[in-house]
Amino acid sequence: MIGDIIGFIGGLAVTLKSTWREPVTAEYPESDKRLNLEERYMGFPALTWDGDVEEPYCTGCMVCIRECPTQCMTAEMKDNPLYPEESRRRKIVDTFEINLGRCIICGICVDVCSFDAIEMSHEHELSKYERNGNRVDLQSLISMGRSYQQKVGWEPKNPGKNRGTPQVEENSQSAINDAEVTDSRSGEPMEGDECPDL
């Protein structure tokens, strides 16, 4: 009221009021005092692990590598030694490297992946002392992915197609082998990205 008439007193009242409120800031490094991450939080990308057959979901199809706006990834594919007895995947990722210093966390790699093999994990604290110190290899990517899977109870979005266990082989073997790489959103066949040989 008096603050409306004499503005410089009104300002003092505002600051005095907020003096008695609880601080809104968090204390960062302690894990119990941090702000919570939202469920959809996008941290650095990580590779998911198929616990049923003990191998990564990734087949090394390179679609994420071609779609990455900053070209921060490289990968190589190999024949899967577990195929066909233990796994349905004919090919499996051999090496995978993401330079997380170049990654812009746009999530495009997750959108384009047809095998649910890459996910935006909740990992976000990866400071290193060296330039290019964040070149992360397959092992670390998978361990990042596994901790993320455990944390959020991750399930593949397309289990019928992407689970590696041979039990479901009977009904969807053909689907796997002739799998069309589809647009994850519209379900239409993708143009320009032919399916790599599986």
Added chain:
Amino acid sequence: MSLSEVFIILAKAVILMLSVSLVVLVLTYAERKALARIQQRMGPTRVGFKGILQPVADSLKLITKEDILPTWADRGVYWLAPIAVFVPAFLMWVTIPVTRQIVVENLDLGLFYITAVSVLSVLGLLMAGWGSASKWAVMGGLRAAGQLISYEIPFIMAILGVAMLAQSLDLTEIVAQQHSVSFALVQPLGLFIFLTSALAELGRTPFDIHHAESEVIGGPFVEYSGAHWSIFFLAEYMNTFTIAVLTVLLFLGGWSWPTMPFEGFLHATLSLIWLLIKTSAVLWLIFWIRGTYPRLRIDQLMAFGWKLLVPLSFLNIVITAIVLFYGLPLWVLTCLSGILLVGAVCIIRLNSSSSMERDTVRLVSAKDVRSKAKFSPLETSGGAE
């Protein structure tokens, strides 16, 4: 002068130095915490319990930092400037009593000495600005000179009003005079002038023009780093504390407590605590203002000083003189002073409302704009041309 006298003087100086440094450390912590609370932050929490050792960590960091000397700096002036700022700030404490007994050397002309010494710090700021060989520093230094010298006048005038009331320049005597009623009640206008001009003297918000971060990037201190910068910092906080203590001594009754039952050591301790409580209240006010206000522009600052504070401070002296000369009761002075203070606030308020109306932004409904078929933005606008 015998050896023991020299020793006592030295001991006093060392004790004073240490206690003032301690006060500065506490003050930096207090300010950071106070500002943090105002802004709903936590402030320092890491070093020690609740971050209480943060000032120590800060000072250690500052001391171990590299002392940078700009290539074109005027070396002598550049290195001397921090000392020229620090020494007056320290010297003021020679005669400031914190209780009736605890004072380095009580001078009969204490107030005169304090005002005389406090002016000296302008020189240090100018030296720092000039010596740094940086354009921003020069601008800051010149701003400091203009600001500090202008506000020296109302500052001294306000002190003079108190001196007239107390009929003394001795600070202990002034406190003793306020035994029954503090001068803040007798001269609210004087308190207002004193605090405002003191804020300007300190260069604190809203008068932090000479080291404004967003304008002159730190003004005279822009090129300093490490230990030398910390001396400026020390002096600044020391001055803040000095001003707070002076406000308490001159206007808020100092340590005087109407019914102090104790004597001796206990009396001294309680008086000191009482003084410190009052001082912290004044300090909180200073921090509070810092957490709320934007800063003025240099020409507005000068206008405020010369057009408002200087005439007011003269009026303050005139009404004090009239009341004292005719032997009128003190409540007359209170009334006169209060009326003038309210008048001053009204002048500030009217000044701002006449020249600047706040509601220049009007709302145009989107519907109205859409309903106009052929729309030309300038036609519908009010004050575009």
Added chain:
Amino acid sequence: MQIHETENETDGSIDLMINMGPQHPSTHGVFRLVIWVDGERIIKSEPHIGYLHRGSEKICESEHYSQIVTLFDRMDYVGNLNSELAFCLATEKIMDVCVPERAEYIRVILCELNRVASHMLFYGVYGLDAGAMTPILYAFREREKIQNLFESVTGARMMHNYIRIGGVKENLPRDFQQRLHEVLEHLKRGIEECDALISKNEMFLARTKGVGAISGADAIDFGVTGPALRASGVVEDIRVTDPYSIYDRFDFNIPVGTYGDCWDRFYVRVEEMRESVKIIEQAARDLPEGDISAAVRRIVRPPKGEVFVRTESPRGDLAVFLVSDGTDTPYRVKVRAPSFANLQALEQMLQGAYLADAVLILGSIDLIMGEVDR
């Protein structure tokens, strides 16, 4: 001490040339302003830009359409969603895609929230420019709520990559309506509090009133858009005068200033925050169910042609000119960045101002250097 001076021809006194920036704390990024001062008065000024040039427009020519959205995120890095929207609208227009209703509403809600967040940041930084240190923390307190909401929807706090060609990336989370409601309630209180903190302060008024005034006609000549143009008394808001998306369905007011000084530019934005809250409330009320994206292929190949789309970003008229040659990368993307155009009026506004005013005038344009230099 050596100071480089230039001789003033008129009275023989010496003007001091000062480099304000690119490392000056109040230039809002890497912007360099060379000013010649006579005491505290500014005689002449000369803005230098280009310190943050990343060649975004050129990079666009070698990226797929879906990848370009990430580049637009990084142009106006305070109003990301609005930038994304501008590019997606352009691509949709050239491809003639019809975006589902729900996606349109989601876009409007998020873009308006983004506008509030952007203006909040402006409010805080402007307080800092004026020398008050609390507004920035109040502003971030409010902005943080919006950022958290963004995080729960898009997964990111700033670089969302959420608005996609043909719709949006994901559906809203289940508790979105409730959280949005909480955020809006919080925002309304917050905006009032921010207003009370400095907008009524006489010192702040004295600092901003009549400073850096520019007339409506001049502003139009300079190509000033957005809040800075409206502050000069010109009723021009692309959401209303040239509506895109579904903005023609909402009822809100356009705040318009009178003198075009710093105060008007400041307060137009404060009022705009309130209006944005109104739009969000209406959009959240009408939010329909349905698809969130049109059937668009991931690698889009728009037909040959060119298209020009204007949108109202928090800083003004953000327009995208897109030329497609029928391949999966655009032939040319030209961004008409509002900050860049608004910056051109700076020299005019700085005429005869004080050095301290320069900071406030620069702040009142609300520059984002990422957008100016692109």
